[in-house]
Amino acid sequence: MTDIDIIPESEEMQAYSDQLRADGKTIAFVPTMGYLHEGHLSLLREGRKRADSLVLSIFVNPTQFGPNEDLDAYPQDMDRDLELARKEGVDTVFTPIKESLYGREYQTYVSLEKLPMHLCGKSRPEHFRGVATIVTKLFNIVKPHIAIFGEKDFQQLAVIRQMTKDLNFDINIVGWPTIREPDGLAMSSRNTYLTPEQRPSALSLYKALQNAEKLVKTGEKNAEKIITITKESILSNPGTNIDYVEINDPETLDTVTSIKGPVLMALAVKVGKTRLIDNMVLKP
Numbered sequence: 001m002t003d004i005d006i007i008p009e010s011e012e013m014q015a016y017s018d019q020l021r022a023d024g025k026t027i028a029f030v031p032t033m034g035y036l037h038e039g040h041l042s043l044l045r046e047g048r049k050r051a052d053s054l055v056l057s058i059f060v061n062p063t064q065f066g067p068n069e070d071l072d073a074y075p076q077d078m079d080r081d082l083e084l085a086r087k088e089g090v091d092t093v094f095t096p097i098k099e100s101l102y103g104r105e106y107q108t109y110v111s112l113e114k115l116p117m118h119l120c121g122k123s124r125p126e127h128f129r130g131v132a133t134i135v136t137k138l139f140n141i142v143k144p145h146i147a148i149f150g151e152k153d154f155q156q157l158a159v160i161r162q163m164t165k166d167l168n169f170d171i172n173i174v175g176w177p178t179i180r181e182p183d184g185l186a187m188s189s190r191n192t193y194l195t196p197e198q199r200p201s202a203l204s205l206y207k208a209l210q211n212a213e214k215l216v217k218t219g220e221k222n223a224e225k226i227i228t229i230t231k232e233s234i235l236s237n238p239g240t241n242i243d244y245v246e247i248n249d250p251e252t253l254d255t256v257t258s259i260k261g262p263v264l265m266a267l268a269v270k271v272g273k274t275r276l277i278d279n280m281v282l283k284p
């Protein structure tokens with residue numbers, strides 16, 4: 001188990017990164033909102049392999065939450081997170097407070113034109129502006145060579161890749177496969193909201209994706225037919241309310257009607273009050 005540096009101030013984090021770079025060290029970065037789970041830890045392990053110094057950030061970013069979302073209820077446990085970070089060999093944890101990143105006169109945001117208009121962006125119109133803004137700020141503070149994000153948040157990863165390209169960040173963006181719990185549920189900090197009675201309904205997302213994968217592999221090309229079957233399957237479970245079920249181009253996120261190559265199937269479903277997302281790339 002390694003010792004760990006905890007840095008709460010942006011200026012100190014920038015100076016620390018400047019020194020690492022001056023010393024010829026490479027920096028791998030994993031940004032999170034905390035309440036770490038195995039999905040986050042898998043990102044940290046990959047970062048540990050890829051660079052000399054591993055930086056984790058923990059910050060619940062208010063600008064990516066809508067007015068009626070779960071900002072105030074979002075699970076947090078800093079002591080537990082720091083202990084897990086130590087076990088994974090993290091060198092530095094950046095733990096800013098809201099006021100240090102968004103001061104009283106804050107007025108600058110980063111917005112993308114097209115990618116946020118799909119999937120989660122339809123029902124969460126401000127979400128990806130908040131994501132792009134905080135990731136830009138963190139990149140400028142931590143100054144990583146490599147940044148690692150989970151593919152469970154597929155649209156987020158697409159937004160960050162596009163933003164990195166458009167704004168000429170000299171950073172290698174690494175996407176890492178979704179980590180699932182033993183029963184197949186995609187790992188998420190929000191899984192803690194689910195009651196034991198809601199768990200079978202939550203599993204309907206992954207089961208529906210697996211069924212769609214079988215349909216595509218056996219030759220089904222009609223995206224609308226697969227979507228209809230998927231919706232019926234999910235809604236047959238108690239307490240489920242679908243935000244979206246879509247089949248899209250994996251790069252542009254544009255809607256696909258006829259499946260001729262790899263496509264992204266993405267789901268957002270509320271189970272009770274808990275909003276869950278999942279996805280799978282389906283290959284004919």
